[in-house]
Amino acid sequence: MIEFRSVSKQFPDGTKAVQGFDLTVPSHSTTVFVGSSGCGKTTLLRMVNRMVEPSAGQILIDGEDVAKTDAVQLRRRIGYVMQNSGLLPHRSVLDNITTVLRLNKTPKAEARERGLALMDTVGLDRALAKRYPSQLSGGQQQRVGVARGLAVEPNILLMDEPFGAVDPIVRTELQQELLRLQRDLGKTVVFVTHDIDEAFLLGDQIVILKKGGVIAQQGSPEEILANPADDFVADFVGANRGKRALSLKQVDGRTIVIDADGKAAGVLHEGAA
Amino acid sequence: MNLFAEAFAWLTSEELANSSLPLGEAFGQHLYFSFVTVLIAALIAVPAGYLIGHTGKGREIAVGITGAARALPSFGLILLLVLVLGVTRSELGAFIAFVLLAIPSILAGAYAGVEAVDRRTVDAARAVGMTEWQILVKVEAPLGLPLLVGGLRSAVLQVVATVTLAGYVNLGGLGYYIIQGVPLGRFDQILGGAVLVIALALVLDGLFGLLARVVEPQGLASRTQRRRADPATAETTASA
Ligand SMILES: Nc1ncnc2c1ncn2[C@@H]1O[C@H](COP(=O)(O)OP(=O)(O)O)[C@@H](O)[C@H]1O
Ligand SMILES: [Mg+2]
Numbered sequence: 001m002i003e004f005r006s007v008s009k010q011f012p013d014g015t016k017a018v019q020g021f022d023l024t025v026p027s028h029s030t031t032v033f034v035g036s037s038g039c040g041k042t043t044l045l046r047m048v049n050r051m052v053e054p055s056a057g058q059i060l061i062d063g064e065d066v067a068k069t070d071a072v073q074l075r076r077r078i079g080y081v082m083q084n085s086g087l088l089p090h091r092s093v094l095d096n097i098t099t100v101l102r103l104n105k106t107p108k109a110e111a112r113e114r115g116l117a118l119m120d121t122v123g124l125d126r127a128l129a130k131r132y133p134s135q136l137s138g139g140q141q142q143r144v145g146v147a148r149g150l151a152v153e154p155n156i157l158l159m160d161e162p163f164g165a166v167d168p169i170v171r172t173e174l175q176q177e178l179l180r181l182q183r184d185l186g187k188t189v190v191f192v193t194h195d196i197d198e199a200f201l202l203g204d205q206i207v208i209l210k211k212g213g214v215i216a217q218q219g220s221p222e223e224i225l226a227n228p229a230d231d232f233v234a235d236f237v238g239a240n241r242g243k244r245a246l247s248l249k250q251v252d253g254r255t256i257v258i259d260a261d262g263k264a265a266g267v268l269h270e271g272a273a
Numbered sequence: 274m275n276l277f278a279e280a281f282a283w284l285t286s287e288e289l290a291n292s293s294l295p296l297g298e299a300f301g302q303h304l305y306f307s308f309v310t311v312l313i314a315a316l317i318a319v320p321a322g323y324l325i326g327h328t329g330k331g332r333e334i335a336v337g338i339t340g341a342a343r344a345l346p347s348f349g350l351i352l353l354l355v356l357v358l359g360v361t362r363s364e365l366g367a368f369i370a371f372v373l374l375a376i377p378s379i380l381a382g383a384y385a386g387v388e389a390v391d392r393r394t395v396d397a398a399r400a401v402g403m404t405e406w407q408i409l410v411k412v413e414a415p416l417g418l419p420l421l422v423g424g425l426r427s428a429v430l431q432v433v434a435t436v437t438l439a440g441y442v443n444l445g446g447l448g449y450y451i452i453q454g455v456p457l458g459r460f461d462q463i464l465g466g467a468v469l470v471i472a473l474a475l476v477l478d479g480l481f482g483l484l485a486r487v488v489e490p491q492g493l494a495s496r497t498q499r500r501r502a503d504p505a506t507a508e509t510t511a512s513a
Pocket of ligand 1: 011012013015016017035036037038039040041042043044
């Protein structure tokens with residue numbers, strides 16, 4: 001469990017990125033921070049592993065104030081995956097995945113075995129183990145980033161727009177793999193995105209943010225769609241337009257779902273899901 | 274052309290072979306001065322440059338110092354230090370001058386190398402739990418090595434050329450022949466000495482050229498080159 005207690009962050013240049021943020025992130029589920037660019041998502045995420053120090057307030061992991069922990073040790077037990085993968089360009093795929101294991105003095109052979117097993121976990125061919133990051137596609141690099149994040153078997157996985165820079169087809173694939181992984185692993189995932197579709201797909205809890213890290217609404221995707229807190233949220237989730245503004249039409253005794261453009265989106269099965 | 278022929282004649286002459294400073298010894302002194310100079314300069318400039326590059330602090334000062342130091346007249350600096358320290362300690366004076374002249378290139382190579390590393394890579398290294406020291410040693414230093422070697426290369430060339438002036442303060446080296454030849458009007462000897470210095474500089478430059486290739490971190494070389502070298506595993510995973 002991660003608790004944010006009236007957390008604020010003002011950068012030295014005066015930018016107030018986050019103001020009085022309160023939130024409890026439950027364990028073993030995926031919480032998605034979603035909001036437009038610059039609203040403070042990255043700042044919030046990086047305060048969990050102390051890559052950013054809050055100006056005020058506290059962050060607790062399972063009741064322990066992170067400010068009182070050793071930052072390096074803290075980071076070594078939290079997985080962190082970022083948009084540009086952040087891999088070390090001069091190290092092979094396997095060495096990148098096992099970086100933290102090696103820092104923690106895991107014997108080389110054991111680290112290697114775990115690294116290769118993690119490549120299987122994230123769907124990377126073991127033949128790529130000796131490659132360098134520059135020799136991989138964007139999607140493969142992100143898989144390596146996820147494998148590295150999982151290497152120390154962290155309870156917490158922080159993901160900052162990890163699929164933002166890959167093409168839509170690969171993104172869909174990576175999202176599905178993350179869902180599969182999370183079903184098996186049950187980590188406490190905090191996932192940051194500006195893409196509401198991605199948020200609805202991956203999140204057990206969604207936190208919709210406005211500028212300054214202000215929570216516009218939080219809840220499950222269903223709760224948010226059923227009951228948008230205000231016009232901002234309704235607009236942001238697109239409840240009134242496009243593929244989410246669905247209506248029903250009776251055709252030959254069956255109920256057809258129609259989207260905002262008047263196109264048939266599907267057939268309604270009463271009581272399903 | 275004639276002068277060159279005479280210079281080469283001098284290089285192979287009995288006179289050089291029987292000189293009070295044999296050629297081998299002069300080479301040895303020259304290399305010794307150059308090596309010790311660059312070593313001491315590197316011991317000072319590399320840690321300082323890494324510190325500046327890693328912290329980003331003191332950069333303006335470093336740029337100023339390197340710029341100013343590069344404009345220093347080497348000969349003047351040597352004479353000044355020999356005068357200040359006294360003729361009995363002329364060796365020390367000359368060494369200090371050489372070291373001061375070698376520091377700017379090495380300092381610039383060290384901090385430029387660290388600075389050139391993508392900040393996102395450094396950020397990621399920190400985020401996975403590397404200490405500042407580990408970031409420097411495992412990420413910034415290896416990735417910045419080519420620029421450091423470039424700095425060492427210019428320092429070595431500059432020092433090899435400047436150590437020629439050691440002859441002025443009776444420290445020997447290849448400059449001895451040149452400086453001894455001037456009052457005698459022995460142009461063959463002057464040119465011959467200069468040719469030796471140039472040859473030494475070219476050989477050292479060549480060696481550093483090779484070194485620069487060796488220290489180029491793997492993984493940064495061009496993709497096509499490596500793809501070609503490794504066709505079996507290229508594009509093995511279908512889509513991602
Ligand atoms: N190191 C920094 N110094 C100054 N301002 C920053 C810094 N990092 C982020 N900001 C500012 O804080 C705000 C929130 O940034 P960020 O958390 O990166 O937003 P997001 O990830 O939602 O796009 C933005 O206005 C951004 O410009
Ligand atoms: Mg961001």
